[in-house]
Amino acid sequence: MADSLTPLEIPAERVAGYLEQHPDFLADYPDLALRLQLPREQGGAASLAVWQLQALRERNQVLQQQLAELTRIAGDNEQLMTRVQRLTLAVFEADDLDVALGRLVARLGEDFQVEQLRLMLFAEFPQLGPHDWLRCGLDSAAAPGGMSELLAAGQPWSGRMAAERLGEIFGDEGGRLRSVALLPLGRVGVLALGSEDPDRFQPGMGTLFLGMIAEAVTVALDRVWVSD
Known part of the structure; x- marks a missing residue:
């Protein structure tokens, strides 16, 4: 029976699905959270807290880049609007x-x-x-x-x-x-x-x-x- 599976026999997909539905699970098991290790691209391993901090920093960097791009576009549009207004006034005056x-x-x-x-x-x-x-x-x-x-x-x-x-x-x-x-x-x-x-x-x-x-x-x- 599926319910009689030992923890070692539980498919990884089921574990991932459970954690996704219970994001506060590790808050109830802080010792487990401290023992978890996540691989890094450059090799070695990082703790869950370090990995989350790095992920947040990378996400923040992406958001900052997107904000800078939106600001640049807004500035370009403002300049275009000023030029169009100047052209319109020149024609009508x-x-x-x-x-x-x-x-x-x-x-x-x-x-x-x-x-x-x-x-x-x-x-x-x-x-x-x-x-x-x-x-x-x-x-x-x-x-x-x-x-x-x-x-x-x-x-x-x-x-x-x-x-x-x-x-x-x-x-x-x-x-x-x-x-x-x-x-x-x-x-x-x-x-x-x-x-x-x-x-x-x-x-x-x-x-x-x-x-x-x-x-x-x-x-x-x-x-x-x-x-x-």
Whole structure:
């Protein structure tokens, strides 16, 4: 019968299961706790108390590392939020649309280190002067770079893109780019950001701040479009 087994015959799994269900067992048998020895990676043995202390120290170290990482991420997000706010204010405080978009391009270059930018609009904006980063009067049904799905989804997209599509968007400069972020601007157009760093705009990256930038540009353009 199973119940007649001597202590030496009890399977280790049953002992482990019992101790797991009764974590205070050794408190009732302190002498046993003092005699228990646990192996260490470097050889030798450690008492249960020493092993538990070491385990707690290692767990505390992991928690400290996780806290430091969370603190770093929070700091990075705070800096990004400050930059987005500064960009938004620069756009909305401008006296006219051409100045507003010029400030947008400057901020994206200075604060976000965007190497290449193209603003592609689906209407003519006579208020805007000629700029190498601007293309107006595009046909939304034949948007460059195969953006139909992007426009339908209405959400920022980031990742790598085929050289042919990069050329359609950025022209000759597209040959140097390795990652792209595309920001749909509602019915107005698309803002394309390009980088020579293949990891700058990664698939699946958070698009919260990209969406906030797109919204600021959309509002500025929509305001002029509607008034016209």
